[in-house]
Amino acid sequence: MPENTVGEDTHRITTTVNGVTQESVVDSRLSLADFLRHRLRLTGTHVGCEHGVCGACTVHLDGAAVRSCLMFAVQADGHTVDTVEGLANGDELSPLQESFARHHALQCGFCTSGFLMSAAEALREGPVDTPERAREVLSGNLCRCTGYAGLVSAVVEASDGGEGRG
């Protein structure tokens, strides 16, 4: 079926993704992750498990961190979605992104977008200024490469640096 015709099992949706309004026609069963990745070609959001545990697919829906593998694209109709591609300010990395690089918080990078989106939300809600608190904040995401030490110090440093401004 052509991508823009609404039929049985398809829906017309309007989303605002990283500030850009998108009109799309989607299958009922298309996940939000697949919609972002394969339809909008925003491939920075990754899919590691498709069952809501690894957190690689984390994006913000109206500002709140959600697992895009557990949502259908139609559920994002009328909502704002922000992905890792929208974190930097043009060429300038956000303090959280800078801090990730400085603390070697990433290796293969597959989990990174999800960690950034989870941590960005947590930092917006309040300070994450101790390693213990950082570990809690990060515990909803899985990383097989880093052993988490760099992630923990990156988030604590970003919190000290006032990342909370959002």
Place this chain on the structure above:
Amino acid sequence: MIGVAVPRREDRRLLTGAGTYLDDLDLPGCYEAAFLRSPHASARVLAMDTTAAKALPGVIGVWTGRDLADLVKPIPPKVTNPKLYDVPRYPLPPEYARFVGEPLAVVVATSRHIAEDALELIDVDYEVLPAIASTGAALAPDAPSVHDEVPGNVAVHLTQTAGDPETALATAPHRLRERFVVARGGGHSMETRGIAASVDRATGEIVVWPCTQSPHYTRNLIAYFCDVTEDEVRVVVPRDNGGGFGPKAQFHGEDAVVPYLARLLGHPVKWIEDRSENFVATMMERTQVHDVEVGFDDDGRLLVVKNVFQHDQGAYCAGLQVPTITLSTLPGQYRIPNIHTELIACYTNMVPTSSVRGAGRPQAVVAMERMMDRIAEHLGADPAQVRRVNLVQADQFPYQVGLTFRDGSPLTYDSGDFPALHEAVLDRFDYAGERDRQRAALAEGRLVGIGLGAYVEGCGLGPYEGARLRLRRDGTVLVTLAATPLGQGYETVYAQIAADGLGLDMRHITVATGDTASIPFGQGSFASRTTVTAGSATLQAARRLRERILDVAEVLLKTSAANLCFVDDRVCVVGEPDHGLTLTEIAQVANIGKHGITLPPGVNPGLETTSYFAPERAAYASGMHAATVEVDPETGQIRILRYVIGHDCGTVINPMLVDGQVLGGFAHGIGNALYEEPHYDAAGQPQTTSYLDYALPSAVEVPPVELVHLYTPSPLNPLGVKGAGEGGTIPVPATVANAVEDALRPFGARITSLPLTPAKIVAALTAG
């Protein structure tokens, strides 16, 4: 630049969502494949009806193993042995399924959704056969055969000895024995496996994009299955690869089927493994059962060790690398005059096993290091002291262990300083103070224990790895590697090495990886081998390219090479910075040239160098870990209070990245020690098929670590490097288990099975 914590070049794209992994490639109109997998651990396919699946709109085709006769060729085991009782492993077996998850048919459709819908429409008639789901079941008398042609289910039985272990055991003043069961778990790279393929009509090449650790190995096997030369297959690994950890260094059936169908259809096809497939169909390491016996004197000096272990090979032998590594890792850092190490590898009806970070070593270290603590307990001695009296001394290198390596050469440690490492770790750990604190805690009724674990790791294995350097038209140097990265930061590390070899700033150096068309031979990134092999090749090729650039400059500047140096991107006469040529100018003359114009006399064209480095034998990294844990006797919960890692991987190229490797490996070891277990029921049904059942450690489970480094360079390569990728994992299960048993010592409780789940702790306390 060697030794500098240079920030990674890869990070920016990965932090902005601009990385390119396999499933991010733009392959317009690409078909997608989905595999029908056996629901039974052992079954015969009596009939398969694909009519309805083929009729579904959007389905391009459905093929069973019987439809693809070309693919009924065995995938050869990676490492073999003349005594191996091999059975063919087919990409898509035509008749028998030997494990749950084995692919039996494939659907290609215009989308993955449709391909999966079609799977549901395939009708299969199975004759279910009895299954084997443990080494114990495989070796039981009258056990059913996993393969009819292998009675008794033994794939290979190998023994190695040094000295006279039987006499030594018979005469040793003290003897102890124990059985340890070690589960190892899977690789669990966050990006699953996957492969895409297409035919390039311009060249006729089959172009394949796999997320593999071994591009050339994959290319060679695809050429074998498609019955073409290796030049007709081009493997391009996307430049970002979401972790490997072993399984991606193997060749799975899907890796043959997808390129074969892309060629058959003349159309791009891709398959991205989903996580539920990863849990059942991706190779893993699994349980080994070790029966170990030691003989020692009153000082705890080891006289003999005998270890007989069962290894679960899975349904087929994908290679004997893991159990043969276990065989030779047993003696570790200790001088042991008499050794008996014996492997019984069995076929079972579970997914085949192969290397996972650590690859057979963690199990050997459990057998050896757990016995070191038992010796101390038996003698009422301090476990650190018992280790001390047995360590190979710094002046004993090269040290011959008395066993043979898997290539048949005498097992030899090239370098290290185990006593210094040992003392450095105990110092940092404040061992005596930690023992005082343990006593104080015990007096308060808290169960606190201390564990140590030492290991060696043979790294940088052969046969070889290559690097090719070329001066480009813009005056930059391109380093092309055959090995492909999985997050280790090759674009940074190899630019550092090349910078030192060339004497040129890193700014002018770029690193490319993963394309078999750019460099013809290679092995891959596994076994903590790449810095040793590809690193040395890069250094050699860089040194040679420097000479070649200077040879050209010498002619053009009318001086001798000895008078020349690099200043930024210029070659200048020493002391005369204005008298020189830029690398762009040199490239213009020697590499680009002018059509029809003769080169200046004496200029050798083509500033490009290729070097392959073949290590003489393995370079041995070593390490020691120390941990303090507290056990909650009510819940069986284990809390790690302190953890110190001492690590010696020789020369360090980039300390930040090496620390990252060690810490990442450590987290994997914590998973193996406390959480991860791929569980199968007695019928061979996998019971852990999601991250809800299979616990991968998160940031709250992995404790902070203190690192201690020692640097004893390897004499076996020009960089002096050893491997760093797996050492962090290897001794963690042994160290944590030693600490836990130490904590439970007031009750005399024994913990002999890993992972150390709360249920096992509570059971041990109840039994004690």
